[in-house]
Amino acid sequence: MSEILFISDLHLTRDNPGGLERFAQFVSGISDRTRQLYMLGDVFDFWIGDDGAKILGHDRIEDRLCTLSSSGLELFFVPGNRDFLVGQDFASRTGCTMLEDPSVIELDGERILLTHGDTLCVDDIEHQQSRAVMLSSKWRVAFLNKPLEERLDTALSLRMKSEESKQSKPMSIMDINQSHLEKVMLAHGVKTVIHGHTHRPGIHEFSLDGLPARRYVLGDWYTQNSILSYRSGEFTLH
Numbered sequence: 001m002s003e004i005l006f007i008s009d010l011h012l013t014r015d016n017p018g019g020l021e022r023f024a025q026f027v028s029g030i031s032d033r034t035r036q037l038y039m040l041g042d043v044f045d046f047w048i049g050d051d052g053a054k055i056l057g058h059d060r061i062e063d064r065l066c067t068l069s070s071s072g073l074e075l076f077f078v079p080g081n082r083d084f085l086v087g088q089d090f091a092s093r094t095g096c097t098m099l100e101d102p103s104v105i106e107l108d109g110e111r112i113l114l115t116h117g118d119t120l121c122v123d124d125i126e127h128q129q130s131r132a133v134m135l136s137s138k139w140r141v142a143f144l145n146k147p148l149e150e151r152l153d154t155a156l157s158l159r160m161k162s163e164e165s166k167q168s169k170p171m172s173i174m175d176i177n178q179s180h181l182e183k184v185m186l187a188h189g190v191k192t193v194i195h196g197h198t199h200r201p202g203i204h205e206f207s208l209d210g211l212p213a214r215r216y217v218l219g220d221w222y223t224q225n226s227i228l229s230y231r232s233g234e235f236t237l238h
């Protein structure tokens with residue numbers, strides 16, 4: 001009986017050794033029956049370019065992922081808003097297949113939309129604006145051409161600003177916008193969405209075009225592991 005796993009928002013960083021340890025345990029506990037692992041963004045707390053993995057201490061995480069992919073497990077990686085600079089060199093080193101955000105996969109003939117989730121939070125206008133700037137190739141090229149130390153300083157100050165601005169925002173604007181979600185689902189012809197980002201794990205059922213629809217939200221890994229598994233046609237959120 002094979003199994004597919006979905007995780008997101010591990011926010012791996014040297015600043016949180018407990019998180020790194022939980023990830024290491026998770027990796028060593030993955031069984032032979034797990035066929036695919038989907039990582040839906042913010043696996044890393046921040047990323048300063050594929051050439052910066054070592055100075056962040058993330059070369060060890062890459063090694064673990066590489067061991068998994070070498071053992072035959074298929075790995076998929078959707079970048080999040082914190083690790084959007086994860087690129088092709090990371091993919092080659094780890095054996096991950098990079099996926100666009102959003103991407104549609106098929107499980108037993110059912111179309112499933114995978115997304116990190118921040119693009120669904122359209123009420124957070126400040127986030128959407130800074131996202132548009134940082135995802136532009138102009139910003140990306142300029143940033144990646146800076147020396148690693150400077151990139152690290154920028155990343156740390158962006159992280160601090162993001163933490164500060166989150167404190168002043170009402171919870172509601174940092175969640176997904178339901179009518180926007182439904183538009184996206186209809187546009188992609190799906191009845192099921194899996195995302196993270198909001199750190200509010202749960203299963204939301206609603207009706208879309210008169211048919212039952214589902215939204216699975218992965219939780220973060222700050223204090224425990226949040227994993228969605230798919231086995232014999234059933235999703236379970238752990």
Ligand code: MN
Nearest residue numbers: 042080081197
């Ligand atoms: Mn996020």
